[in-house]
Amino acid sequence: MNPITGTPAKPTAPAQQTAEPSQPVLELRDAAVRVGGRTLWSGVDLQVQAGEFVAVLGPNGVGKSTMVKVLLGVLPAAAGEVRVLGERPGQVNQRVGYLPQRRNFDAGLRIRGLDVVRLGLDGDHWGIPLPGRGRRDRERVAEVVDLVGASAYAHRPIGQCSGGEQQRLLIAQALVRRPEVLLLDEPLDSLDLPNQSAVAALIGRICHQQGVAVVMVAHDVNPILHHLDRVVYLAEGGAVAGTPAEVITSETLTRLYGTPVEVLRTSDGRLVVVGQPEAPSTHGGHHAAG
Numbered sequence: 479m480n481p482i483t484g485t486p487a488k489p490t491a492p493a494q495q496t497a498e499p500s501q502p503v504l505e506l507r508d509a510a511v512r513v514g515g516r517t518l519w520s521g522v523d524l525q526v527q528a529g530e531f532v533a534v535l536g537p538n539g540v541g542k543s544t545m546v547k548v549l550l551g552v553l554p555a556a557a558g559e560v561r562v563l564g565e566r567p568g569q570v571n572q573r574v575g576y577l578p579q580r581r582n583f584d585a586g587l588r589i590r591g592l593d594v595v596r597l598g599l600d601g602d603h604w605g606i607p608l609p610g611r612g613r614r615d616r617e618r619v620a621e622v623v624d625l626v627g628a629s630a631y632a633h634r635p636i637g638q639c640s641g642g643e644q645q646r647l648l649i650a651q652a653l654v655r656r657p658e659v660l661l662l663d664e665p666l667d668s669l670d671l672p673n674q675s676a677v678a679a680l681i682g683r684i685c686h687q688q689g690v691a692v693v694m695v696a697h698d699v700n701p702i703l704h705h706l707d708r709v710v711y712l713a714e715g716g717a718v719a720g721t722p723a724e725v726i727t728s729e730t731l732t733r734l735y736g737t738p739v740e741v742l743r744t745s746d747g748r749l750v751v752v753g754q755p756e757a758p759s760t761h762g763g764h765h766a767a768g
């Protein structure tokens with residue numbers, strides 16, 4: 479039994495018992511992806527262990543959400559190897575929590591926060607309660623709502639919750655099945671600064687205290703910088719992974735993007751990346767990175 483998540487120790491299959499204890503939860507080896515006949519990124523090497531927090535960074539349109547889709551098995555890798563919990567992507571999605579890129583709830587939406595969280599449990603059987611599961615499910619929903627600090631407003635219609643409250647409830651939805659991997663696509667987008675740091679700290683706690691491997695797509699690295707173990711910077715055609723200190727430097731990003739990029743550190747420790755190319759062109763003009 480995991481003392482923090484309450485995840486029961488799973489009877490491991492014989493094949494898994496022989497696995498190295500340090501077997502990565504997520505692994506990409508020389509991975510590449512193609513959409514619409516175009517290679518978005520390639521040469522991605524990344525290993526994520528349990529309890530590690532990794533950010534996927536890069537300009538708009540570079541293929542960050544597409545990387546999440548590859549990890550979910552929605553889209554195949556065009557080259558290389560991808561493994562999720564030792565399996566092909568998509569094989570073990572019930573052990574993966576996923577928060578898609580931001581969608582807004584209509585202010586008039588009457589469904590309660592609690593019900594939104596519960597959808598994370600009901601995904602398999604479309605809200606038809608399974609006999610004998612009602613109480614256990616209610617307790618699990620209450621537990622995870624408490625974990626994300628949403629108890630005070632989870633009974634309200636979600637359309638009447640603030641952006642930060644909605645995002646906490648959606649994180650609870652992604653967590654309700656006690657995933658071992660959490661894939662979060664720009665979860666801090668559209669939150670104000672205090673909410674960005676609060677939600678970043680919450681995700682950092684879930685990751686480091688509960689041993690969940692977190693892969694978070696982010697537009698701005700600053701709110702999560704102090705919680706991160708590793709970053710992957712994607713560029714048109716290339717990618718570089720490593721610790722933030724290794725990757726987020728003028729030298730590394732200049733090499734990756736093939737154009738002068740300057741990384742400045744402000745007096746309060748924030749990183750400012752200047753000169754990073756914007757959305758890669760979709761009609762020619764490709765330049766080799768690196």
Ligand SMILES: Nc1ncnc2c1ncn2[C@@H]1O[C@H](COP(=O)(O)OP(=O)(O)O)[C@@H](O)[C@H]1O
Pocket residue numbers: 513514518536537538539540541542543544545760
């Ligand atoms: N199924 C698809 N077919 C064709 N192009 C796609 C498909 N999915 C995404 N794209 C394109 O791939 C690029 C990367 O998209 P995305 O992964 O959403 O970028 P990011 O999340 O980094 O902003 C974009 O140019 C997008 O238009």
Ligand SMILES: [Mg+2]
Pocket residue numbers: 542543544579663695
């Ligand atoms: Mg995206």
